[in-house]
Amino acid sequence: MPAQPVVFIHGLWLHASSWEPWFDLFREQGFEPVAPGWPHEAATVAEARERPEDVANLGIDDVTNHFAQIISDLETPPVVIGHSFGGLIAEKLLGQGYGNAAVAIDPAQIKGVLPLPLAQLRSGLPALSNPANLHRSVSLTEKEFRFGFGNALSEEESSALWEKWTIPSPARPLFQAATANFQMHSEAKVATGNEDRGPLLLISGTADHTVPDVVTDATLKQYRDSNAVTELIKFHGRGHSLTIDNGWRDVATEILVWLRQQNLGD
Template identity: 65%
Template structure:
């Protein structure tokens, strides 16, 4: 049975996957949740040393994750959220994974819709061009808009306090410029016929990665005959992997993997 590799996105620490790791361990899977390059092993350490995460871009993180996969006995299953979903798509497209679940995945090259809510969610980074070389934190209020807009303020604030860390601004700048760059690091091999199956999951009320982006992402795979499924959770926001409804998303992911024989 392949190992499941959990990949987080911006502003969440890898330890935010702990409930998922326990859930999939009970289902019989080995799991790992590697950190991004330069990010310490705990939320407290990451907050205390924001400069350690700064200036790491999409290629840096992708290569770091690929290095973490080298010691596995067989290609893993990847489950990623937000930018972690993009990394899962990239690694799957490279043929280095058995399957991938990309949850509210960040925009890849070729995806054109850019809703206003997505722009608003990323404003904490884009408001200062120098943030391309910095690590940026979200305030509790910014997190409520970007992640916790479907939650009670108390739950959103508790998640912000528990899991959020400073994250590099560089991946967002790279993704924003993807459709204007010939060799963008946000490019994914969407036409790969030989890759493993991919599940895209969309939160219908996600401000950071609105469902229109996920649906446009699925269309990018139209030239590949490999399995590319999409499941939508109509009433969920960007916090769907960490809020009180995370188990429903995890159960849906497990059911889909079993349908793929994994």
């Protein structure tokens, strides 16, 4: 019997290779992990930094359709695990019938989620402060990364992660999420009422500035009209860096336990 595939989807400002530490653990547990980049994403962090224009102007549907095609080409429906905007995309894919299950870690807010905490607004300012950024890619400074991702870490660890993993990312998804509740056909809309989908796990870091805990709580409530499995696990004191910082294994292990509970994997 083939191993259960897992498709990892990163969010804004991180490269696909940031999932590398997860690969060995998931393989050891009998899964077959893949972490494709976003459309046109360069193969390495260094190359992505040299060619920021490659990903400029990508929107949520562009990325969702990209991963839908990747999933369609797999022989076995995968588990989809996404972080930040990758979490939103994982939710969209699951709602559209792609994958056996999904895990959305600190997922960007979907249409219908109303809370907009000040910390979240500040985290989005590098992109949202200039309307012209809608068509551009944007990079985070070390200080901006520290606030949005590394606020629960030491300054040394935050700086090291910024240097190792960050890349320019399209600003368009942030604009789309910020205006989702004012648009009838927003690309940030998810089929939360789908009762035929696989199980969904939401994960929140309670110290997250980019996707504050209250936002993930509100996301969970959007699924109240579906009888499909939808659960939430909180990691207290963890920030938006929880997939790449020194505590990543705790998050990954909790996900593996949950997947076993859903009868996924060996």
